[in-house]
Amino acid sequence: MSSPAPIRWDRQIQRRLARGEESALGELYDQFAPLVHGLANRVLADQAAAEEITQDVFAHVWEHPESFDPAQGSMRSWIGTLTHRRSVERLRRDAAAGAADGEGEGAPLEPSSVEEEVLAAATAARVQYVVSSLPQALRETLLLTYFGGRTYRQAAKELGIAPATAKHRMRLGLQLLASALSTEPAR
């Protein structure tokens, strides 16, 4: 976040990865490892698992640089998506395995503590501001889902709302976030 990559950098690094330049892989790692490792660790709350996800995500990008499409968003957003999806899949797999072992799913996350943690960790004041200015109901739904790795049905149950309401809050929350971010100048 401290140095958002411009589109030109995204395309250059993609070309260099495709050419098989180890130095491009190193740069990519230095740019995004804090994002990947941090996000995976936030969702999974497990260092070792976060390191495996980090390994997986960079291996995927190195093996398939062509699957990044700059027309669909930035490299950062693509890598964030890859990371989040893998982390959530793993969380759900582990939870399912735990349930099968009769261990249950562990203590549910407190929405407010997740929220505090996220806001405390948000280094970019702008994003922090935008997220914190979202209506409370939308914010807690977004954060519980994104960092708690919940499906919208699970989130609805935990928040005591209807699944349709949860879906609606997620869509509306992200729409507000998207429009607030798009009207701010890019850093």
Place this chain on the structure above:
Amino acid sequence: MSAEAGAETSALEGAVHEELRSLLGAWALDACGTDESVRLEAHLASCASCREEGHQLRDAAGWLSTDEPLDPEPSLRRQVLDGCLGRREPAFRVPAYAEPFVAETARLDALLRDLGELDWLERATLRWHGGSVERRPAEVLCHLTAVDGVLARALGLPDPSEGTDLLERDARLRSAQTGRPPTTVRALWRAQTRAIVETAALAPESMAERFVDYGAFRVPVADSFLDRAFECWIHAEDIAEAVGYPYNPPRGTHIRALIGLAVRLLPVVFAGEPGTGRLVKLIVEGRGEGEWLIPLDDPETPPDTEPTATVAIDGVEFCHLCAGRRDPHRMPVGITGDRTLARALLAAAPLLSRP
């Protein structure tokens, strides 16, 4: 198909479209069930308006996560990169001699990422054997950039400063960057380090032996990379000390490479009593452990010659000694053989440091 049936189909499609559209937020947060995701993604392939909204919301979701204040372990970097390279062979490897430079610049950059506005106003103390200067972190970066620029120039890259005298190059770049925000200086420094590594990786192998002219001395490209890694680490420590952050020494293999460079240069700066055929054995313990033979008088001294003196010392401490950070007369070393010669050699080590 009758007009009525057509209207029914499109009403049905409209309902499906609305149902899937309502899932877009959950989908962007990876919060749909598996079959819902599959259905929605199939729909996105054919529905431009949902696709556009989907991308927008995904992008917004990506903003929810910001970089962690705690960086991953530095050792994870090599592990992840090796894992990647095992799955797909690189066409252009980073040369082994550039690896300490890559690692040290990455570590310094991670430190810089964590500096707050006030940290950039602190002053770091840069020491060398002849004295010390005080510099703000951005000025330290100017210094690194100016000297890295000598290597950049040798590789055919643009020179951020000019001339060969290192102090003049530093002063020139520092005055050119005065008043610029620290992030700009950091970007300039980082872009050049990356360009240097990329160029060396793409160059033919013979590049390692090409000479880099520092004015007062010349070293091959491979040694220049080690010199730059060495200075990057030492000044990163200076910055870390100024802002009160912890900073670890480089990895053992990299320390070993840096010691190797110091050992190659030591005979050049050694100014003890003249002699012939003297050989000092350096035994390094701790991080970077290993053994080196230092021929003081003649580079052709056969390696099986009985050492005139043997010096045992900690690896990180030895590096600090060469960087002008330790008093050669007051550090723990083990000496056997000719003590005077060993002491004279240790006293020469700080001469490798530069302002």
